Amino acid sequence: MARIELIDVQKRWGHSVGVRDINLDIGDQELLVLLGPSGCGKTTTMRMIAGLEELSAGEILMDGQPVTDVDARDRDVAMVFQGYALYPNMTVYENIRFPLRMRNVPKSEHRHRVREAAAMVEMEPYLDRKPAALSGGQRQRAALARAVVRSPQVFLMDEPLSNLDAKLRQSMRIQIKQLQRKLKITTVYVTHDQIEAMTLADRIVVMHEGSCQQVGTPDEIYSDPANTFVASFIGSPPMNLIPGVVDGGVFECQNVRVTGIPDSVTGSVTLGIRPEDCSVAGNNSTQHAQGTVYGVEPTGDLTYLSVQAGDNTLDIKANRDYRSELGEIEAIEFDTQRLYFFDSANGMRIRA
Amino acid sequence: MAGKSGRRSENRFIRYLILFTWALFCLMPILWFLSIGLRPRIEIITPQPIYWPSFSLDAWKMIWQDWPMAKYLFNSVAAIFGSVLIDLVLAIPAAYALSRFTFRGRDDIAFYILSTRMMAPAIVAIPIFFLFRNLGLLDTIYALMLVYAAINLSIVTWIIRSYMLDIPKELEDAARTDGAGDLRILWEIIIPAVLPGIITAAVIAMIFAINEFLFTLLIASTPNAYTMSVALANFTGGSDGVIYNAIALVSFIAMVPVFIVVLAIQKHLSRGLTMGAVKG
Ligand SMILES: Nc1ncnc2c1ncn2[C@@H]1O[C@H](COP(=O)(O)OP(=O)(O)OP(=O)(O)O)[C@@H](O)[C@H]1O
Ligand SMILES: [Mg+2]
Numbered sequence: 001m002a003r004i005e006l007i008d009v010q011k012r013w014g015h016s017v018g019v020r021d022i023n024l025d026i027g028d029q030e031l032l033v034l035l036g037p038s039g040c041g042k043t044t045t046m047r048m049i050a051g052l053e054e055l056s057a058g059e060i061l062m063d064g065q066p067v068t069d070v071d072a073r074d075r076d077v078a079m080v081f082q083g084y085a086l087y088p089n090m091t092v093y094e095n096i097r098f099p100l101r102m103r104n105v106p107k108s109e110h111r112h113r114v115r116e117a118a119a120m121v122e123m124e125p126y127l128d129r130k131p132a133a134l135s136g137g138q139r140q141r142a143a144l145a146r147a148v149v150r151s152p153q154v155f156l157m158d159e160p161l162s163n164l165d166a167k168l169r170q171s172m173r174i175q176i177k178q179l180q181r182k183l184k185i186t187t188v189y190v191t192h193d194q195i196e197a198m199t200l201a202d203r204i205v206v207m208h209e210g211s212c213q214q215v216g217t218p219d220e221i222y223s224d225p226a227n228t229f230v231a232s233f234i235g236s237p238p239m240n241l242i243p244g245v246v247d248g249g250v251f252e253c254q255n256v257r258v259t260g261i262p263d264s265v266t267g268s269v270t271l272g273i274r275p276e277d278c279s280v281a282g283n284n285s286t287q288h289a290q291g292t293v294y295g296v297e298p299t300g301d302l303t304y305l306s307v308q309a310g311d312n313t314l315d316i317k318a319n320r321d322y323r324s325e326l327g328e329i330e331a332i333e334f335d336t337q338r339l340y341f342f343d344s345a346n347g348m349r350i351r352a
Numbered sequence: 353m354a355g356k357s358g359r360r361s362e363n364r365f366i367r368y369l370i371l372f373t374w375a376l377f378c379l380m381p382i383l384w385f386l387s388i389g390l391r392p393r394i395e396i397i398t399p400q401p402i403y404w405p406s407f408s409l410d411a412w413k414m415i416w417q418d419w420p421m422a423k424y425l426f427n428s429v430a431a432i433f434g435s436v437l438i439d440l441v442l443a444i445p446a447a448y449a450l451s452r453f454t455f456r457g458r459d460d461i462a463f464y465i466l467s468t469r470m471m472a473p474a475i476v477a478i479p480i481f482f483l484f485r486n487l488g489l490l491d492t493i494y495a496l497m498l499v500y501a502a503i504n505l506s507i508v509t510w511i512i513r514s515y516m517l518d519i520p521k522e523l524e525d526a527a528r529t530d531g532a533g534d535l536r537i538l539w540e541i542i543i544p545a546v547l548p549g550i551i552t553a554a555v556i557a558m559i560f561a562i563n564e565f566l567f568t569l570l571i572a573s574t575p576n577a578y579t580m581s582v583a584l585a586n587f588t589g590g591s592d593g594v595i596y597n598a599i600a601l602v603s604f605i606a607m608v609p610v611f612i613v614v615l616a617i618q619k620h621l622s623r624g625l626t627m628g629a630v631k632g
Contacts, residue, residue: 075529081526102531
């Protein structure tokens, strides 16, 4: 139950930059996902919200109050650490109970609440074990249970499911969402997994080299990327980005030609088209690109096709029954309703 | 199959043989002590080798009846344990501060602490004597405790600090977000995690203390504060000459307390308690 505002937040260690400049307004009860490549400052941002890292500049507000001088133990956040940070001398039971003891929760509730948290992550059989005797995934679940055992103001979860198998991950994901909705706790969640980001998030923050690239709902991030970085980071495979030139409403580059480009787009641009918006051109459809088949990967529900068109490799999600030989010539059709244009110079989106 | 298991038992035999030889080598002086201590004095000083020693409790009786050996033993044990306790109480918070908080000159302070260890003890002998005389503590085991503690404090702090440096910072961060204060973190997270280090440091301090001679001699002037190591000196001179069998026996007895302690805590003497705390 807290609104968190990050205002011009920066973090540096000498010359090393953790967070360059972040402005975020995390709404009460919101589940915000931080997404970005390794080393982009996700953990650093979380640690600053938790009060574990001093800010080099800027300010963090919780419910409108500056928390710069509030110690981590008084911020009432619960964090799942990327490296788990289980207490090695305590059993799983004692680990999960630790926050209850520290926050003076009545003793009579401990057993019940620890069991409940352990049940959520399917860790009841391991309550008597020490962390050293657990597998990676079990440690991670114990760490998650320790965070959710009490109801803090804020949950901070740093890749809490990264080490679990696909099935467990899915069920945990649903449980985290349920819990977060039920307890109405503002949550910041870090993940590398796009599915996780898309399914959990109220809003996603895409970060790169310590700054925010875009903040938006999963739909916005997917269908309305602000720049080439976001476009190329989201989706699997990510958006095809083709550098070229627009002249008189015609986009052209080696082996690619698209007509009917809006007037607002001219000069040196990057054309973006998602693999799911490309298809193999039929006999009487427009051929926007031609190239040689470079890879064909049938996966069952669809076939991933790569085509080498000049210097660019295009990824296409083709029909599941599409087959061809490597090296064959293939023509590709774009869904011209779903083209994106970016300024070649700075990668920013050009909106029609 | 047969060949394989044969080779394995052969390997094990060799392994045991090596270990046995090594153990015998280490235990030899101790056995020798015991054999000297339990023989009549006359046998020890004969020039010819004696292959079948005779057994005698002369020295045993002598050290307990003619000398206040029980008092010496008590003094040793009390002074040593007292000093180790003082060391731990002072060193653990100091090591925590030196390993965790960043403040100006931290590394210099850490090094300064260690450097006190490098000083030759004789340099401070006279100041220490006057200090304890003025405090009225000469010839008491309290003075011994303080001196032993002072000698060992630097090394104990240094060892514990190095163990604390190995504890992942995330562990404390987790405890802090869970709501623990500095002292709680120290008591519930750090100390259990560095227990092997604390025990190692305590054993090292104990061994230093039990061997301490110079300052003990300086401070103790009567059996009131004599320890085993100083008591040994009683048997080396005087009208009776060097009483070898008593020396051997007293040395042996002096080893017993350390032996018991090390035996009791040896499983903690290994590292690795932080295993499983963090990923990888
Ligand atoms: N204590 C530190 N001293 C110096 N640089 C640091 C420190 N901690 C982090 N950094 C740097 O800050 C940057 C951001 O690190 P951070 O841990 O926030 O990345 P991340 O987004 O969480 O990455 P990952 O996905 O790999 O966990 C990195 O380049 C890192 O090297
Ligand atoms: Mg991280």
